[in-house]
Amino acid sequence: MSYSVNIISTDNSVVKIPFKPNAYPNLMELIIDTYYEEIGECLGKGLCGTCHVKVVSGTMEDFMDSTEKQTLSNTYNSDSQSRLACQIMLTKQIDKMTFKIINDNILNL
Numbered sequence: 001m002s003y004s005v006n007i008i009s010t011d012n013s014v015v016k017i018p019f020k021p022n023a024y025p026n027l028m029e030l031i032i033d034t035y036y037e038e039i040g041e042c043l044g045k046g047l048c049g050t051c052h053v054k055v056v057s058g059t060m061e062d063f064m065d066s067t068e069k070q071t072l073s074n075t076y077n078s079d080s081q082s083r084l085a086c087q088i089m090l091t092k093q094i095d096k097m098t099f100k101i102i103n104d105n106i107l108n109l
Contacts, residue, residue: 003095007031008056010103019090027053027094028085036101044086049075051085058097062089077102 004018005027017034024030028040028051042048046067052075060083068087072078082102088094 001092003090003092005030005094005096006057006098007035008098008100009036010101014098021091022089024090026086027088027090027099030090031085031101039101040086042086046071046084046087049078049084052078052102053083053085053088053099054079054081054102055083056081056098056100058094060088060097061093 002018002020004016007015007017009015015035017030019030024033026044028044031051032040039051040048041050044051046065049071052072064083065087068084071084072082075082083099085099085101088099
């Protein structure tokens with residue numbers, strides 16, 4: 001079975017990206033492979049904040065670990081809808097959700 005997510009790019013264009021569950025390790029890898037390459041400096045470890053996205057539609061019900069919380073707390077422009085794409089698994093729970101790529105991912109250390 002195939003699912004999809006909508007990605008709003010930094011120029012506000014919307015791209016629908018189909019995916020199969022677990023075809024990629026996470027949402028960041030799907031975005032890099034199919035659409036946008038300028039995220040993920042820490043290679044998916046949840047440490048750099050360059051894959052900062054905001055949930056525009058849908059609800060994230062999965063657990064946010066302490067590393068992701070810490071990185072987001074130090075990331076400029078993060079809020080309650082912020083997530084790291086490298087920490088979002090490709091499961092049916094994100095089917096039809098919309099995420100916006102945030103391009104001002106500067107850590108406030």
